[in-house]
Amino acid sequence: MGNVILRRFVSLPFVIFSITFITFWVGFLAPGDPILSMMGGRNDQATYERLRHLYGLDQTWNDQYFRYLGGLLRGDLGLSFRYQGRPVVEIVSGGIPVSVSLGAVALVLSLSIGVPVGIWAALWQNTTAERLSMAAMLMLYSIPSFVLIPIFRWVNYQFYARGWPSLPVAGWGQPEHWIMPVLVLAAASVGYIARLTRVSMLEVLKQDYLRTAYAKGLGQNRILWVHAFRNAVLPIITVVGPSVAFLVTGAFVVENIFAIPGIGFLSVQAIQQRDYPVIQSTTVILAAAVVLMNLITDLLYSLLDPRIRVEG
């Protein structure tokens, strides 16, 4: 086990380096002089120099990069271009809990629907109901969120028009504001998780030890839940990493359409205001979140699967 974990931690700095290095260079190469646009029409050399120094833009690129890295380690993300002198941390920190809680609820929901559906499909293989449900899961997986949202909203409107209970179209703060965004975010991962669970369960059901379990007269339920499920659930853990990557891209679309003040919403606001330090920071935060989730799933996997521990 030590080896696997060690290897993970060795590749971690490389990944973090890649993310910060590329993000830094994209920002460094971005055309236009942010200080000039910040000053507007004023033409004052002294102020210009002072601002350039404040933002560290008068240093060489490697000084700037190390200053940026050092700042990241201390949790200092630099200063905003748009809101002069305001630290980026202040701007983005409000969005993190919003996005994390939204993503976590969506992930839990998609696991708690996707896994049972996948297991059910494996047990009822080659029936019409199974084929239909798997086709539905494929649809869920392949419909982009911005196509799914209008469908949800239209159905919701039909409820509203008939005076039936309906949901708010956008906004944040009330519990009912969660329902539609979470359903949309969960949809794609449900399809993905259900299909993967089915494959993994089918793989396990073929194994010899299950035939042995049947042969020695164990009950159906015990075989299913103790022998088959415990082994089938292992590969499902690895799904969590890619699912979080889905959720990150989904968050951009969903948060913007539903006006939810999360990281994705703040990034797009920063894009419209050309506030590059904020865009850089949200990119680093989101990428780091996915890296961290991948690391946790890998650790969990090697903890749960004795074969990996031995071979690693």
Place this chain on the structure above:
Amino acid sequence: MAGKTLARDRSLWMTYWLRLRSNRASVVSLVGLILLVGLAAFGPLIYTKSAITPDYKAINAQPLAAHWFGTDNLGRDTLARLLLGLRVSLIVAFYVEGLNILLGATLGLLAGYFGGILDVLVTRLADMLFAFPGLLLAILVAASFGAAVTDRFGGIGRLLLVAGSLSLVSWPLMARLVRSQVLVLREQEFVVASRSLGASDAWIIVRHILPNVAGLIAVSSTLDVAGVVVNESVLSLLGLGIQPPDPSIGKMIVDSMPFLEANPLQVFLPSAALMLIVLTVSFLGDGLRDVFDPRSLP
């Protein structure tokens, strides 16, 4: 059967074509894709309504004689916008796959074949780009360079920037796939035999390696188109893609969404067009995968 004995006289590409033709889903999706490309190429020439000039007498109109698919909230003709949006989606997909093949497939092939320092550089670069989940890197690049590129090079520059940033996300995967295939091929008997007969690297790559990875490249770039079309829409609806007033399918969907209750067609028609591209390309890609699978050779 007489046809069976003749099979070995056919060229490889003829065999592939016959195999593709025998799969109904592939044929339907191929025809669908050709129709979509035809619509994007010639549609705006035949249906000549302006996609930009608003018709103030028909704001948020339902389909009528003057506007076949109705109009959006500014009174712009939806069919005309849809045809141009389709064109944008397909052009971006074409550029991205071009870049993926030119950059990803070539680098993957050379890295896999020659190994050494080139292999290390290519794999490391691909790994660096893989560190970014999903669309994140494309969003960052398009956001940082978008405004300046549009100012200097106009709409075409913006289109190329969108394609370039989307390719940043997808070429590493192509490079990785091709490289791993070439690593296997390099050690195969026919390649070793060719080398021992004195064939040059260029000859081996062109005559032996390339024909054997061509199928993989065709399949993965076709399947990738579905993702690229969706991603282009995401960039556009975030305001990073094609700039207004030029139409893009993603932007059309989001711009019409506030008027969903009054005029749902303005949202659902572009959505349907997008899903049509995604489905035809996915089915065609799956069909091609079966065609190029060596295990299904006669």
